[in-house]
Structures are given as C-alpha cells and as structure tokens.
Amino acid sequence: MRMGSTVLGALAFAALAAIAPLLPPWLISLATIAFANALVVLGLIILWRTGLVPFGQALFYAIGAYAVALIGRYTPIRDVFFVVFVGAVAAGIVAYLIGFLLARYREIFFAMLSLAMSMILYGILVKTETLGSTDGFHVEAGSFLGWRPQGGTRNLAIFWLVLAYCAIAAWLVAYYFRSVAGSLTHPIRDNEIRVEFLGVSVDRLIHLKLVVSGVLAGIGGALAALAVQHVDPAMSYWTTSGGFVFVTILAGAGSVAAAFVGSLLFELVRSIAVTLVPGEWQMILGTALLLTILFLPEGLGSLVSRLRQRWRRGTAP
Amino acid sequence: MNANTSPILAVRDLEKTFGSVVAARDISVSVPAQQTVGIIGANGAGKTTFVNMITGHLAPSKGSILFEGRDITGLPSRAITRLGISRSFQVAQVFPTMTVIENMRIASAIARGRDSMLGLMSTPLDTPETAREADAALELFQIARYRDARAATLPQGVRKLLDIAMAVAGAPRLLLLDEPTSGISIEEKFGLMEVVMSALKTRRITVLFVEHDMDIVGRFADRVLAFYDGTVIADETPEAVLANPQVQTLISGTRAHGAGAAHA
Amino acid sequence: MLTAFAIFSDGLVYAAYLFLVAVGLTLIFGVMKILNVTHGSFYAFGAYGAATAAGVWYDRGLNDAGGLLFMVAFAMLIGLVIGIVLERGILRFVYGRDEVVVVLVTYAVFLILEDVLVLVWGARSFTAYQPMIAAGSIDIGDLTLSNYDIGLVVLAGALAAFCYWALKYTRYGRLLTVVIFDRETAAAFGINVRVLYTVTFIIGAMLGALGGAMMAPKISVTLGIGVEVIVLAFAVVAIGGMGSIEGALIGALIVGIARAASVHLVPQLELFVIYAVMALVLGFRPYGLFSQVQPRKI
Numbered sequence A: 001m002r003m004g005s006t007v008l009g010a011l012a013f014a015a016l017a018a019i020a021p022l023l024p025p026w027l028i029s030l031a032t033i034a035f036a037n038a039l040v041v042l043g044l045i046i047l048w049r050t051g052l053v054p055f056g057q058a059l060f061y062a063i064g065a066y067a068v069a070l071i072g073r074y075t076p077i078r079d080v081f082f083v084v085f086v087g088a089v090a091a092g093i094v095a096y097l098i099g100f101l102l103a104r105y106r107e108i109f110f111a112m113l114s115l116a117m118s119m120i121l122y123g124i125l126v127k128t129e130t131l132g133s134t135d136g137f138h139v140e141a142g143s144f145l146g147w148r149p150q151g152g153t154r155n156l157a158i159f160w161l162v163l164a165y166c167a168i169a170a171w172l173v174a175y176y177f178r179s180v181a182g183s184l185t186h187p188i189r190d191n192e193i194r195v196e197f198l199g200v201s202v203d204r205l206i207h208l209k210l211v212v213s214g215v216l217a218g219i220g221g222a223l224a225a226l227a228v229q230h231v232d233p234a235m236s237y238w239t240t241s242g243g244f245v246f247v248t249i250l251a252g253a254g255s256v257a258a259a260f261v262g263s264l265l266f267e268l269v270r271s272i273a274v275t276l277v278p279g280e281w282q283m284i285l286g287t288a289l290l291l292t293i294l295f296l297p298e299g300l301g302s303l304v305s306r307l308r309q310r311w312r313r314g315t316a317p
Numbered sequence B: 001m002n003a004n005t006s007p008i009l010a011v012r013d014l015e016k017t018f019g020s021v022v023a024a025r026d027i028s029v030s031v032p033a034q035q036t037v038g039i040i041g042a043n044g045a046g047k048t049t050f051v052n053m054i055t056g057h058l059a060p061s062k063g064s065i066l067f068e069g070r071d072i073t074g075l076p077s078r079a080i081t082r083l084g085i086s087r088s089f090q091v092a093q094v095f096p097t098m099t100v101i102e103n104m105r106i107a108s109a110i111a112r113g114r115d116s117m118l119g120l121m122s123t124p125l126d127t128p129e130t131a132r133e134a135d136a137a138l139e140l141f142q143i144a145r146y147r148d149a150r151a152a153t154l155p156q157g158v159r160k161l162l163d164i165a166m167a168v169a170g171a172p173r174l175l176l177l178d179e180p181t182s183g184i185s186i187e188e189k190f191g192l193m194e195v196v197m198s199a200l201k202t203r204r205i206t207v208l209f210v211e212h213d214m215d216i217v218g219r220f221a222d223r224v225l226a227f228y229d230g231t232v233i234a235d236e237t238p239e240a241v242l243a244n245p246q247v248q249t250l251i252s253g254t255r256a257h258g259a260g261a262a263h264a
Numbered sequence C: 001m002l003t004a005f006a007i008f009s010d011g012l013v014y015a016a017y018l019f020l021v022a023v024g025l026t027l028i029f030g031v032m033k034i035l036n037v038t039h040g041s042f043y044a045f046g047a048y049g050a051a052t053a054a055g056v057w058y059d060r061g062l063n064d065a066g067g068l069l070f071m072v073a074f075a076m077l078i079g080l081v082i083g084i085v086l087e088r089g090i091l092r093f094v095y096g097r098d099e100v101v102v103v104l105v106t107y108a109v110f111l112i113l114e115d116v117l118v119l120v121w122g123a124r125s126f127t128a129y130q131p132m133i134a135a136g137s138i139d140i141g142d143l144t145l146s147n148y149d150i151g152l153v154v155l156a157g158a159l160a161a162f163c164y165w166a167l168k169y170t171r172y173g174r175l176l177t178v179v180i181f182d183r184e185t186a187a188a189f190g191i192n193v194r195v196l197y198t199v200t201f202i203i204g205a206m207l208g209a210l211g212g213a214m215m216a217p218k219i220s221v222t223l224g225i226g227v228e229v230i231v232l233a234f235a236v237v238a239i240g241g242m243g244s245i246e247g248a249l250i251g252a253l254i255v256g257i258a259r260a261a262s263v264h265l266v267p268q269l270e271l272f273v274i275y276a277v278m279a280l281v282l283g284f285r286p287y288g289l290f291s292q293v294q295p296r297k298i
C-alpha cells in the first residue's frame, strides 16, 4: 500500500510531465500556478492536521516570491534552482523567527496572529518604494543551469520545474506523515499534557511544523513568481491566505494528493467563475466553504476515501 | 537503606508555595532502586504537589531533586521523562479520540524517537517492532480486549491502566502513580493494583504510588510516606505507620475515605 | 509640546474608534467563545447603511442633528437583522465545534457578505461627511479639533461606562459576567445559555454596525473596510485580553496613542506599529493584559 501510493504518485507526475507539450498553453499556465500553490496547501495540511489554521500563510508565499524578484533585480544571478533555494531559506528563516511567538499559541490566536504577521509584511511592501510599492515589479526570466529557454518553451520548462519540486515535496511530506512527528496530530489536539509527559515538547514540535510549512510556502511563492514573472503586495494579502485555507479545508487533510487535486480544481473553477460570474466569486467561495464545514467536515478528499471503503467492502470476499 | 548503593531518587528540603499557601515544605526523602513506596495523606496534604515537582510539572520553590545522582530540579517535564522518570495521573491522561492500540503505539513510537526533533521526524510510527511492543504492553496490562475501542469510551479502570501502560512505554526506571485506584470500585481496586504491580515487577521499575486505602498500601508497599499539611510526618514500614499514633490522629480518616470512590 | 498634545488628542480619537469596533468583538468572544470574523461585515454594513441614510436624509434638507441619529438608527437596524439571521440561521448549528472551525464558519460568512455588499451598493465609494461638517471645530491654541472627533471620544467613553454599569448592575449583565467567568457554574445554575447567546450576538452585531455608522462621516465608505477593521479589532482585543471589556478599552488606548505617536514621529512605521505593540505585549502576557488563563490541574 505504502509503496503503491509512492509509485502511483511518481507515475502521475511523470505522466503529467510527459503530456505537457500536448496541452494548450493556457492550461499549462493554469496548472503551473495551481501546483506552485499546492505546495503552500501541502504546508497548510501539515498544520491543519494538528488543528492549526494560519490565516496569514501568504506571508511566506510572498517572501519566497519577493526573494526571487529581488535577486533578479539587484544581482546578476538568474539560475532558477538557486533563486528558489534562496526563497525557501528566506521563508524558513522568517518562519523560524516568528515561530518563537506563534508556536506558543493554538486555535484562534494562532490563526489571527499569523494573519497579523502577514498584514505587517503587506504594509511594508505597499509602503516601500525599493520593494516596488503597490505595483510590485517584474521578475527576470530564469536560466536553467545555463539554459535560457524563451516563449512557450520557457513556460513548459517552468512547468516541469514546478512538477519536479512538487514530486520531491510530495514524497518528503508523505514520509513525514508516516513519522512520529507527522503522527503527533490527534495526540496534540487531544491532550498536550500527555504528549509532554511522553517526552516531547509540543511547542517545539509546532515550531518545527511551522518552519516546514513556511519553507513549502516559500518554494511555492518563488515558483509562482517565476511562472507569472511578476510580484506585487497582493501576494501577501489576506485574500491570498484565505484562498490557501479554502483549498485546504475543501480538499481535506487526508492525503498528500488532496493538495494537488484540490489546488488544480480551485484554479480551474476560479478561472471559469471569474469569466462567467465575476462579481460573485467570494460568495461562491464562502458558500462552498460553509457547506463543506457543515456537511463534509473532513473535506472532499474524505468522499473519495469513503467511496473507496465502500467499494472495498463490496468487492471483498 | 544500604549505604553502598546510591539512591535512585534523593529529595532534599523540598518546598513549594502558591502565594500564601504552602503546599510542600521540608521534604527530604531518599529512595533506593526497586523499592515500592506508598504515599498516604488526606486530600490537600500535598501528595500531588510532591509528584508534580519530581516529574517537572511544577518547579519547587526551594530544595533539590536528584535522580540517579543527577540534579533534575526545575527541569521541564519532557526532559525529566527522557531521563527516565514517568508518571500516571490522578485523572487518566490519554488521547480520547484515538483507540487504545493507537494510544499505545504512539507512546511506544515516541519512546524511540523522542531524543531530538530529527529523531521524531525520521522514526516511522508504524514498524513491526512498535506494533509488537504496543500489543505486548496491552497484554501485560491485561487490556488487550479493549484494543480497538476509542479511549473516550473506556471504563474508568481500563483508562487508568492505559494511562500507566503509556507511561511505562518509555522504559522508565522510576515511575510515580498518582492515585492509580481513584474512581475505581473497592472490588476492583485490588485486582487493578495486582495487574499494575506485577507488570512493573517484571520491568524492575522503582515505584512511588499515592493511595488512600491502607489495605492496598500494606499489601504492595515496602515503605510508606505519610503526608500531612505539606510535609512528611512518618516514613516507615506499612505496619509501623499504621501503629504510629501521630498518623492515627492526623490522618485517621484515611482509611474510611479510602474506601469510597469520592476522590476526583 | 504641540506635538505631544497632537499625539494625545489624535491618539484619543483613534482609540475611541478602536474601542467602538472592538467592544462588540470582545463581548461576543467573552460570552460565546467565538472569534467573530463577520464583525468586519457588521462594521462595513453599518458604514454603508449610514451613508445611504445620510443620502436620504440630507437630500431632503432635513436638520443636521437628526441626520446622525437617523444614520445610527438605520445602521443598527441593519446590524440587528444580520445578527439575527446569522445567529439563528447558521451559527447555532456549529456551537460546540472546535473554536477554529467556528472561526472558519464566520470567515466563510464574511466572504459571502463582502459580495452581498457589492450586490446591494455596487462597487463605488460613498461619503457621509455632512454630520462632520455640521459639527464644526474648535481651536485650542494652535490646534484645531473637530467637534465630531470630540463627540466620538465622548461616545466611546460613555459606551465604556455603560458597559461597566450594565455588567455590574443589571440582571442581564450579571448573567453575562457569570457566563464569561465561570461557564460550568452558569450551566449548573440553569442559566439559559442559548438565549443569552442569541441576545449577545445581536448586541455585538449592533455595536459593530454602530462603529461603522459613527466612522462613516470620517472615511470613504468603500470596499475592503471590513477586513481592515477585523484585523485591527483583533489586535486591540488580543492586547487587552480576549473577552474583557476593560481590556478592550486599555488595548484601544495603547494602540491609539502608539499609532498617533508613530504618525507624528516616524510615519513609515504607522502601518505596523500596532502589530509591534501587540507582539510586545503578548511576549510578556501571552493572552493579553486582562486575561485569566488558568493552568490545567492534573
């Protein structure tokens, strides 16, 4: 089963990479952003399993993105692997620092303090001329270890890059979920005292989860910046964070795959809704979120596993 | 006490105050390895406070605690647990939304990886060894038939046993049991203590247990500490403590109280 | 000297605004343990409602003082209606679920209400400056103070005093105090918590709308004002201690003065001085100045 899902995941990513040249450019662009964002969602799932919902995860997303943009603007370095690495590290450092405050909190305080942190960054970005102010700025096209593709090829290359990061992250996170640290979710929600008396510091564990999720969001933001070749303060705004939370709740925290499928569906529905009913997008989001919480508390992903269970029961001898 | 072997636990001049309330004072006790020590005393005498200080839930206001010769005074509970002291609780502390076996597995798995965050991240939860270990623990504490029940639905006695089994998962050398039989009917108390004590004997664990019922203390303890008003007023064999006139006047109610299930 | 006085007066006015928007939030949290994100919507609907009412009133050339009263009454009526609909229609189905799930529910409703706002009022901005103009201003030395601002401070002070009195000396207030400080006892005494919840939520909603109505003359009533308010109000309430009315008052004063000081001394810091203050306070008092979090007994 365990080997099975790893192989299945690898096959899915390989298949996507293989058929990418056949897909229409708009779909490639959409999927690139969707998968970059899925990394953020993956980080949110890590926290959500422990009962934590950061309302300001866009903080790390924006830091990853701005790190890439700033390197492009102020240095001659263009290598995508390097800039994404810097984005990840920058987000990780910020997560580590604010973790000293955040990791002491749970539930609403955690959610709202995270939001407040992201609003600080938003304020800084909007007000600072050297950071592009409200308009943000252009992101330099990257090079891939010396190779500089242009136009459609570049978009394809970025998509492959995103897929590669996603595959690695998915594999690592799946491994983490099977570890003791990754399993300390319900126990923390149930009874922190017992966890402490088993010899584990809950605060430090949450700090760790926060850093991991921050790094994932940083990579997501860095990749998104490369993909759209532009950054602006909206990347750190609460609506961006809200979108990530939305996908997480809707997809459910049941599996790694949920992050990718959920994020892809979200981008598809959004692009359709924005053309068909441009004024009602938030209303659709809110209603879907409300219905999910009320009637499907484990997310849409749980529907799949429920069906699978029924199917298994039906076919079992 | 043998002068040649150093004690596993040595407590000196321990004191704890909450504002103006003195919950513990002048406590000096030394426990040799593999002794079983009973702790008696009326409600509010400071028994839980004593246990809380040794296990790091409370920092003492004064005094020192040595475990295997090492000063552990004021360390956080998780560090003390990692050093080899475990405890169970007056109100069982388990993970109510998880099943009994899940509770036990996570306790066993944590014991393997708890030395560092990296250890926790690289130790898998489900390995054949942890599974075997968890099942063995349930057998040892005789709660295997509740294996797949959610902890929230367990009868009081089973929950207490699970709490103790989880505390033992980390292979502690010193175990403190805070009222293991509170909330359990008189008929079941002896059976429960029998299960616990024989399990602990096989693991050669030093035990301190808080208990109101003198019959149980007399049956299982090698030695008794009698608490009154935050301090130890008698430290003798069970027989001697029962005969101690000071204990009889100050903690006379113990026996009668101990029979009820009223202690929450 | 002039700067110091300006910081003080600006700070007080800003604090009055913060208290007006935070008091409803902290009341609902204290009683229901719900962090109500829709509080931002109450504020926004209050402001939009007041702007509409101002249009209706002043277009007819009716008298000035009545105008403000009409605006406030109309806004609070909207708050009342939305409050009832939300509490009876949605929230009561999630009582008892995880705190953070309930926050998500209010967040979802907030998203919906943001678009409802656009459906009702469109995407354009509104103003309702008439009461502000009509109130005029006074000169104190070199400083000009708007009478409307002074009124705002008086209103906030009066509201704080009223809350203090109501919680202490009215039957409903004493019930609330019991629920806030000792939920178990409250249930044991047979206090009908359900009814109390409904009433509290409606009062909180009306207070949010009141805040919006009072601010409408001072701001451009436009999209996005709700979010800003919910984050600000949370910061204030977190500093003071969630669920505490006096905490909200002290929190509002601290944040108000800190922001005014920053505006006059280091304008670049204006946007995040609030959060810096919050981080500082929480560093020392993790649950705010007036919180009482008891450690769990084991």
Ligand SMILES: Nc1ncnc2c1ncn2[C@@H]1O[C@H](COP(=O)(O)OP(=O)(O)O)[C@@H](O)[C@H]1O
Pocket: B018, B021, B022, B023, B041, B042, B043, B044, B045, B046, B047, B048, B049, B050
């Ligand atoms: N966290 C605390 N804060 C204040 N007082 C406490 C605390 N814990 C215990 N006490 C007080 O210390 C005394 C001893 O309590 P405890 O150790 O629980 O007694 P026992 O376990 O023997 O019944 C009691 O008077 C109790 O009220």
Ligand SMILES: [Mg+2]
Pocket: B047, B048, B049, B090
């Ligand atoms: Mg006790």
